Amino acid sequence: MEDLIDGDNPAESITCRNRLGTFIGVSQDVFDRIWARLTDAKSTSLLYVSMEIGADPDVFNPIRSFLEREGIKAAGDKTVSTLIERHLKGPGKIPNYSGGLGVLAGDILKSMAECRIPVAAISLLYSHGYFSQVVDSQLGQISWPEQWAPEKAPGLYLLRSPDDPSRPLTITVPFYDENDREVPAAARIWMKMEVNSRLDYFVPEFLLDFDIAASPGWIREAARNLYDSTSQKVRITQRRMLGGGIIPACRALGLTPSTIHLNEQHGVVVVLLQIVELLREKFGDRYAELAGDEDIITAADKVADRIVYTIHTPVKAGHDVFDDTTYRAVGHSFCQRIIEVMGAREADGRAFNMTRLAMKVNRFTNSVSRLHRDVTRRQFPDYADKITAITNGVHHLTWISEKRAELFDSFDEFSGWRRDPGVFARAEALVGNQRFLTYLKEAWSADNRKLIKFVNNMLREHRAQMERTWIIPPNYLSMLDGNGEPLEPGTLTIGFARRFSTYKRADLIFEDLDALAAPIIAHGRPVNFIFAGKAHPQDEAGKKLIKTVLDCQEELYRRSNGLARLVFVPGYDMYIAKLMVAGSHVWLNSPKRPLEASGTSGMKAALNGVPNLSILDGWWAEGYHDGRTGWKFGQEDPVDLEKLSEERKALLYRQDSESFYQVFPEVVAAFHDPERRGEFLEMAVMNIALNGPRFNTNRVVAEYAPRYRLDLPRATMNRLERLREHYRSDEMNG
Numbered sequence: 015m016e017d018l019i020d021g022d023n024p025a026e027s028i029t030c031r032n033r034l035g036t037f038i039g040v041s042q043d044v045f046d047r048i049w050a051r052l053t054d055a056k057s058t059s060l061l062y063v064s065m066e067i068g069a070d071p072d073v074f075n076p077i078r079s080f081l082e083r084e085g086i087k088a089a090g091d092k093t094v095s096t097l098i099e100r101h102l103k104g105p106g107k108i109p110n111y112s113g114g115l116g117v118l119a120g121d122i123l124k125s126m127a128e129c130r131i132p133v134a135a136i137s138l139l140y141s142h143g144y145f146s147q148v149v150d151s152q153l154g155q156i157s158w159p160e161q162w163a164p165e166k167a168p169g170l171y172l173l174r175s176p177d178d179p180s181r182p183l184t185i186t187v188p189f190y191d192e193n194d195r196e197v198p199a200a201a202r203i204w205m206k207m208e209v210n211s212r213l214d215y216f217v218p219e220f221l222l223d224f225d226i227a228a229s230p231g232w233i234r235e236a237a238r239n240l241y242d243s244t245s246q247k248v249r250i251t252q253r254r255m256l257g258g259g260i261i262p263a264c265r266a267l268g269l270t271p272s273t274i275h276l277n278e279q280h281g282v283v284v285v286l287l288q289i290v291e292l293l294r295e296k297f298g299d300r301y302a303e304l305a306g307d308e309d310i311i312t313a314a315d316k317v318a319d320r321i322v323y324t325i326h327t328p329v330k331a332g333h334d335v336f337d338d339t340t341y342r343a344v345g346h347s348f349c350q351r352i353i354e355v356m357g358a359r360e361a362d363g364r365a366f367n368m369t370r371l372a373m374k375v376n377r378f379t380n381s382v383s384r385l386h387r388d389v390t391r392r393q394f395p396d397y398a399d400k401i402t403a404i405t406n407g408v409h410h411l412t413w414i415s416e417k418r419a420e421l422f423d424s425f426d427e428f429s430g431w432r433r434d435p436g437v438f439a440r441a442e443a444l445v446g447n448q449r450f451l452t453y454l455k456e457a458w459s460a461d462n463r464k465l466i467k468f469v470n471n472m473l474r475e476h477r478a479q480m481e482r483t484w485i486i487p488p489n490y491l492s493m494l495d496g497n498g499e500p501l502e503p504g505t506l507t508i509g510f511a512r513r514f515s516t517y518k519r520a521d522l523i524f525e526d527l528d529a530l531a532a533p534i535i536a537h538g539r540p541v542n543f544i545f546a547g548k549a550h551p552q553d554e555a556g557k558k559l560i561k562t563v564l565d566c567q568e569e570l571y572r573r574s575n576g577l578a579r580l581v582f583v584p585g586y587d588m589y590i591a592k593l594m595v596a597g598s599h600v601w602l603n604s605p606k607r608p609l610e611a612s613g614t615s616g617m618k619a620a621l622n623g624v625p626n627l628s629i630l631d632g633w634w635a636e637g638y639h640d641g642r643t644g645w646k647f648g649q650e651d652p653v654d655l656e657k658l659s660e661e662r663k664a665l666l667y668r669q670d671s672e673s674f675y676q677v678f679p680e681v682v683a684a685f686h687d688p689e690r691r692g693e694f695l696e697m698a699v700m701n702i703a704l705n706g707p708r709f710n711t712n713r714v715v716a717e718y719a720p721r722y723r724l725d726l727p728r729a730t731m732n733r734l735e736r737l738r739e740h741y742r743s744d745e746m747n748g
């Protein structure tokens with residue numbers, strides 16, 4: 015790091031400027047080189063398109079770490095001082111994501127910065143975030159607009175107009191009315207810089223913000239909340255903002271990507287608009303009259319050659335279907351004709367299926383785990399041959415807790431783990447190393463104490479709030495009188511946190527409270543169940559799941575003689591996720607197989623050495639390793655389309671919960687039985703050894719890289735090759 019420090023003014027060494035603003039994070043030289051590559055039409059580069067990106071600075075911020083380490087608090091330049099202060103004292107959240115898809119996008123982009131991939135990302139900025147979750151024990155989830163100030167967030171910059179630096183850079187994005195008349199909308203562009211851990215590479219994320227005076231009211235409103243689904247029109251407007259904003263944003267910024275990666279189909283409108291561009295080049299402004307179906311197909315083939323597409327879920331709600339009239343209200347009728355010619359209509363003929371369009375127009379399609387690949391092939395038999403698997407991962411530098419990082423740092427076996435998580439494979443040699451096991455236990459205890467303290471503080475605060483507001487705290491334990499702390503550190507802690515949607519079955523283990531309590535009573539020791547997660551505000555069934563969990567608390571407490579303590583933590587975000595995955599002893603996941611395409615929170619746990627207790631679905635079908643890394647339960651039938659139903663009776667509550675009650679006593683015994691404690695620790699070590707090298711986004715990026723057709727320096731290629739050696743996602747049998 016020494017070479018970064020430039021004489022008397024170390025802040026200057028990480029300051030960079032161009033016509034669009036002043037930024038901190040990398041040197042001017044690094045900034046210029048990356049920017050030049052991304053804007054050079056003769057060079058290859060990637061554009062990553064995602065409806066959401068989750069990358070909160072409170073869980074990973076290498077710039078803050080650098081400033082703290084070097085003791086930098088200010089700079090000569092006032093603007094730069096403000097930027098520094100924002101990193102040191104600014105808000106830790108950028109609430110511009112809803113869950114797994116966004117966090118994955120953020121993790122992938124962070125790993126792309128680590129792996130030095132020439133890439134820019136495009137997403138939207140939501141001025142009211144996703145939503146802020148308050149939970150009341152009677153009413154269940156209550157949603158509020160998220161209040162946040164993008165202009166104060168560290169690493170997020172409103173780009174300035176090069177012609178007039180007092181104004182923001184704005185782009186215009188055409189929408190259309192029913193008569194194909196143009197309705198212009200406008201967006202400002204924010205840039206979030208994803209800087210790597212060595213501060214010598216970055217990935218810019220450009221977030222389009224349509225909530226400005228130059229946009230019509232209905233577009234401004236649609237721009238405020240991620241996945242606002244108050245109407246079909248709002249939903250399609252959001253998709254159009256993303257897909258329609260790409261070409262104007264690239265023009266304004268000078269980006270010249272050779273490949274576009276669609277992270278889910280949300281941005282697929284860009285495919286339509288690129289086809290239109292090619293036809294306009296060929297036929298001029300009268301392309302709509304002159305182009306025949308063959309011309310559309312030829313243009314689509316050319317566009318397909320630039321598109322990489324990742325499908326993320328077999329669940330219906332994840333696929334956009336819009337009827338003709340809704341589409342008509344925002345898009346030019348010629349785009350409808352393209353959709354027509356591409357065969358992206360639903361069987362009933364009245365609606366467009368955006369997933370079909372994305373499936374058709376690309377040069378590479380992948381699913382996000384092996385099992386999900388097999389499901390996707392059945393869902394889209396016409397494309398079965400081309401659907402491959404690249405199993406998801408997580409950004410290990412974000413998700414490994416500080417205590418675990420210190421542990422890895424203090425053993426030579428792990429030297430270099432930050433750059434290459436493949437070195438985690440060497441953990442296997444430490445299974446019998448008492449010094450390592452002792453340190454591991456200490457790190458785990460410290461992380462557990464931190465989590466339990468957080469939860470206890472929350473319970474106490476809720477109790478105080480009850481006296482001040484009308485909110486009834488969501489936890490029975492907040493109401494319980496008594497001295498001392500509600501939860502004790504060191505007791506078996508089972509974590510469950512993810513979006514609350516029907517197929518994830520957050521309430522599965524509460525089917526039979528006596529069966530759940532039995533092994534706990536048998537051991538006579540308390541067990542903590544810590545749950546968290548948001549349900550989409552319009553998902554009534556999802557919200558009901560939260561209420562069910564709340565409603566179980568008292569009953570479970572009583573039936574277990576006060577030993578089973580079930581707590582719900584509101585406001586799930588990346589910070590809470592990080593506390594939970596490292597501080598739990600067991601990470602629980604109970605989705606209906608095969609609807610969990612991948613799942614990533616279990617990987618975060620695994621990288622901290624925390625065993626999973628999960629349905630054999632998504633990534634766990636690959637990470638389970640015959641019981642060496644955790645436990646499985648539930649049905650394991652081969653996948654078929656009938657299993658995709660989300661009807662209550664198809665969700666197999668009875669079968670899968672019974673299977674859970676069979677394995678749960680094993681888990682409790684492995685934790686409590688002094689003679690079996692060794693097994694528990696061995697599982698922890700084997701998670702690091704077997705799952706660490708595989709389920710990280712450096713490996714994921716290494717698997718995508720050849721698909722992007724990028725010219726990369728030899729050293730980068732070699733490094734990606736080494737990362738790929740740790741895993742081949744697309745192998746037929748796990």
Ligand SMILES: *Cc1c(COP(=O)(O)O)cnc(C)c1O
Nearest residue numbers: 113114512587588591613614615
């Ligand atoms: C990791 C993460 C998720 C995704 O968890 P899954 O297990 O994939 O459902 C969702 N939300 C947050 C805040 C996360 O950190």
